[in-house]
Amino acid sequence: MTALQFKDIHHGFGGRPVLDGVSLQVRQGEFVCLLGPSGCGKTTLLRLAAGLEIVQSGSIELDDQLVASDKLHVPPEQRRIGLMFQDYALFPHLTVMENILFGLGHGELSQTGKARAIWARNMLARFGLTSLADHYPGTLSGGEQQRVALLRALAPNPPVLLLDEPFSSLDAARRIEMREETAKLIREAGTSAIMVTHDGEEAMFMADRIKVMNKGRIVQSGKPEDIYLKPKSAFVASLSVMPTGFAKP
Numbered sequence: 001m002t003a004l005q006f007k008d009i010h011h012g013f014g015g016r017p018v019l020d021g022v023s024l025q026v027r028q029g030e031f032v033c034l035l036g037p038s039g040c041g042k043t044t045l046l047r048l049a050a051g052l053e054i055v056q057s058g059s060i061e062l063d064d065q066l067v068a069s070d071k072l073h074v075p076p077e078q079r080r081i082g083l084m085f086q087d088y089a090l091f092p093h094l095t096v097m098e099n100i101l102f103g104l105g106h107g108e109l110s111q112t113g114k115a116r117a118i119w120a121r122n123m124l125a126r127f128g129l130t131s132l133a134d135h136y137p138g139t140l141s142g143g144e145q146q147r148v149a150l151l152r153a154l155a156p157n158p159p160v161l162l163l164d165e166p167f168s169s170l171d172a173a174r175r176i177e178m179r180e181e182t183a184k185l186i187r188e189a190g191t192s193a194i195m196v197t198h199d200g201e202e203a204m205f206m207a208d209r210i211k212v213m214n215k216g217r218i219v220q221s222g223k224p225e226d227i228y229l230k231p232k233s234a235f236v237a238s239l240s241v242m243p244t245g246f247a248k249p
């Protein structure tokens with residue numbers, strides 16, 4: 001089954017083309033990385049999937065259901081997609097726990113909500129963040145905030161998670177730590193994910209499959225080792241960096 005599918009997406013801003021016929025699939029439980037340089041259209045593709053941008057041409061399916069085309073736009077809140085975007089900050093006036101449970105609705109928590117609250121407490125314990133449950137985001141380090149943002153995105157148990165450069169604000173050591181934890185957590189949850197990055201090493205480490213993008217097109221698609229060992233162009237070769245001690249979690 002396909003978790004997320006883009007079919008022949010063309011998109012532009014003010015008459016300037018940004019996406020030029022992008023088709024791609026994320027299979028159930030798969031972790032796909034979109035790897036490409038700044039401005040090649042990666043974020044636009046994720047925004048279209050989330051429903052934050054309206055499709056101009058082509059279509060998008062979630063769980064084999066059409067959610068967007070030139071005639072249909074299912075709003076973001078009805079798409080059951082988790083978001084972890086670089087500019088999608090935590091709510092400063094809510095505590096860590098309130099932030100994580102935000103997507104589960106207000107007032108009395110449902111049975112599902114209660115189960116997710118227990119899940120959230122377990123996750124905070126696993127990340128060593130239990131003592132921060134009642135703290136506000138402003139008092140947390142960058143790495144702690146990113147962990148909370150990841151838990152907030154996963155709390156409603158979305159079938160698909162979209163991640164846009166989620167570690168861009170972290171220093172090198174924290175990035176490595178976070179990418180390992182993130183990949184592990186997403187795989188454990190069985191969530192299908194698509195992550196945007198311009199960091200070849202990050203993509204090689206985290207992805208089941210990599211889609212290399214350039215100038216609004218997917219120029220190569222394959223497993224990390226195929227992208228690394230058999231790049232189809234000098235451009236792809238320039239982006240692929242095998243992580244030290246390469247071993248997927």
Ligand code: ATP
Nearest residue numbers: 013014018036037038039040041042043044045198
């Ligand atoms: P980065 O890695 O820098 O985030 P990206 O590959 O994610 O880059 P996009 O953010 O998708 O690229 O942007 C692709 C192009 O579309 C860029 O030239 C950007 O300036 C332009 N663009 C994106 N959103 C808009 C918008 N709302 N209005 C006008 N132009 C836009």
